[in-house]
Amino acid sequence: MTLQLDTASALALTPGTASPVPGVGASTESLPHDPFRHEVRQHVRTALERATRPHYTAWLSHIESAAACTQPVRLHGNLATVDLRTGEILTVRHTSTLPDGVVYKACGNRRHTVCPACASTYQHDAYHLIRAGLVGGKTVPDTVRTHPAVFATLTAPSFGSVHTRDVRHCACRDKTRCTCRPTPCHARRDNPTCPHGTPLACWQRHPPGDEQLGRPLCPDCYDYAHHVVWNHHAGELWRRTKQHAERQLNQLARRRGLPRIRLAHGKAAEYQARGAVHFHILLRLDGYDPGMPEVILPPPHGITTDDIITAVTLAATTITYTTPAHPDQHGGWHITWGEQLEVRPITLSASGDALDDQAVAAYLAKYSTKGTEATGHTSRRLTTDTIGLYANPTGTHPERLIATAWKLGHPPEWRGLRRWAHMLGFGGHFLTKARRYSITFGAIREERAAYRRVHALNDRHPGIEGHPGATRFQRQPDLDTKTEETTLVIGFLTYAGTGWHTTGDQLLANTAAAQARERTRAGREELAHQQACSSSTPLAA
Template sequence: MSAPLTLSRPGLAAGRIAHALHRAVTPDYFGWLEHTASAGGCSRPIRLTGTLASVEADTGRVIRELHTDELPDRAIYKACGNRRASQCPDCAWVYAGDAFQVVRTGLTGGKTVPATVARHPVVFATFTAPSFGAVHHRHVSRHTCATRQRCDCRPSPCRARRDAGTCEHGQPAACFARHDADDPQLGRPLCLNCYDHDHQVVWNGFSGELWRRTKQAIERHLAALCRQRGISHVQVVTDSGRVRRMPPVRVSHGKVAEMQRRGAVHFHVLLRLDGVDPGDKDALVPPPAGITADDLDDAVHAAARQITVTTPPHADQPNGWPITWGEQVDVRRIGSGDGDVTDAKVAAYLAKYATKATEVTGHASTRLTPDTIDAYANPDGDHLARLIDACWRLGRPTATRTTGSNAQPGDRQGHLDTNPYAGLRRWAHMLGFGGHFLTKARRYSITFGLLRDTRATYRRTEDNETADTLTVGTLTYLGAGWRTDGDALLANTAARQRRESRRIGREELAHDAWLAGAAA
């Protein structure tokens, strides 16, 4: 059984400590601690049972075989791998580290990405959702704080409109409060009945398509600039052997979705200008000299203004909903001399939000089902309850099977018409957003899979396993979570100590490198 490390209840704390002491005095305690190190710190590790065999890679000969019954707890522990910090802080810490590497290597190179990408023009753009109704917000017109992370500046009044009166539902259309940063009112509508909850969840659901078309528009804008400036297209040989003419510039991106307090996502996107090598279409080369970061900036703003997606018809909205970006589209240049926009800071910022989901809104449930939806959805409830209800209602099954004269030729059972909004139900716990929180273009940088394989190779080398030997497992699922609260306490404490040791080691190495550079 897994449980958070809290000692708030005396009875629970006493039982946990008793379990921990019982484990610590067993003869194989240190062997157990080493055995669980790979999952140490995980809130809910996966327990596996079965057989492990060491096999020669060349011949397939089994060198040795081991059953999990011979191991501590008669199982293998594997970390759950959950990226959400609210669900498993340790696994999210690993994921954030990988996300940092994925984002930063696209800016500076390294780990199979050429270092020359550091000279490519890059901008950091933020795309926001439009307004679906007035909400409480916190705005600081002029910052005087030392750092935004610990901002203590006095905000402006929320919505100071003395002649605003009331809305059609009798609610005040103004708010004179100066909200604190942790005020639960932030992001909540001034009037729940005026707010368009349906449109917001549909926007969340179709925002990925909006981004796809926006990137296409950015690349079309840059291709048109190349034609205007006499920069010729490039002829590239495709995998099928055909010769294809391509624009001489393309855009590679890394994108993170962040959930706002009102429950609408917005996107932070790194956009890098790359060129095209006629001899190797997969090579990362600089863009033509005639295309600059200024052009990329203009292309982003032009695309954000022009692109609109109209969603498919729905029974509640026969003409569909218009999906557009909000008015606030912010574009900053990486390495432009602005100390707030460096490659390391941007990579850390995006990695942090890659481990978050809907927690900022106050909602953090798992996937909802017909048995659990009533606990969260309410058409007359608060803001979050109405958003979840909108997802469930708009995603309701509308499939109809046509028969008789309306059936398709050759189809004995008729044609099945499905609801294009069905995904809203699947992602109701995410307020309609079903996309990945961190995505990237294939050419932007390395992959998470490469980082995981590198760690696995390092562990094999660390364990003195050679590349000629493979470990083949025949394993089945046994359960999830630590067997006792005491096991969770010991394993998680040991994991924290290992992380702290690595952190101190990295700081010492960085300090030594700084001293060496200063002496030189």
């Protein structure tokens, strides 16, 4: 018997790194009559077995939406098609009739260390969300281009001396790959020691990526309690800071006889190597009408970017508050910003000290997919069964932070510290925005879903000689998904598992997704080339 193998292009790539989720990618299929038993590599053997099945092409089409995901969620149950006009259930289909008997859904995780594909999608969405608030589009009025805007960086205070890499004059365009010569870490002429006998001087010039960066010179002197509490209350500190800056600008507007204003923001949180969060914040000045609070209005001309910088700087240097009492700290902890503060203007074409709108959007989007990786710690939410694996009061710097958060979270009113111990106390979202700054992630996902539905409908209605029709997708607002759709598919689904059935399935799915991305990239380059050629002026003969 001759086997026809459809594997000419499906094995172009190799599997990526192992998924952090336990059990993902483990083989769950039994092959009693395996014609590829001579192949010692399990992922290749299971991939060949899958590719020889009769409905392999249908399987590839079925898993397309989750093909690039490293840990897709498998769901099983019923899928009901409902008529939106009458509410009548037209058909009911069980997932047992689908390939593998389940529906594959991408995990949607935002962290690159967990799922690079889903994190890339999240990062692209974040970029468009942030940039739309600067230049308009996607239901945001184009007039926001003229609104004054600034980019601020707010950091945490010092909780103790840590190893640092200080480059006074960096000339590298990519700061993450800086090769400039840093200054000594902590140069001290007197070479003092702490009460525990640890030297408080360090003459090393730490290279990028040094494991010592962010680690305390003396862990016993470091204020771990204040550190995790500050992380936990950083969001409240930012809320008060923005409120104070907005109040200062409104007072300035009244003195100048101008109408009220409003600050809209987009904010990304980033972990420093020492484990403290700091915020990168985009602030845009808008007008405000109490009668139309949902409308984004142009601000009055009497308030400039310099006024915003002054108000934000004043708020960041003066706002402070004290946390509620704790059994280990009856007077509470003092919460304030650190001394490192930077506020710069944003323009559509960067010049001087100003920042470009694209650079700001890309900067915030990049940090929206990161987590605690910079500190050397990664884990999921901790429980009483798993806390011992990551917490140690006398261990490494991250282990001490986790142990402190768990210990301080014992009182009921401080339980949030235990809930977010795996995030070193910080429980906020990594990318947040004001309600009226821009669109939402949900709106972007709905538009993507509408785009995919239209393409799926085009694929189902063949044109001449069996080829799909030439109907093109019309972007918003030309396409009204609410009026065009006449049926709705409702899923009554339950969780069936996480990950691919076999490593071979993961190989084939990721390979297909990689080839689709390559085709998309090549198509974009070809369109850009054609556009450049059509707009160029022909040379004179």
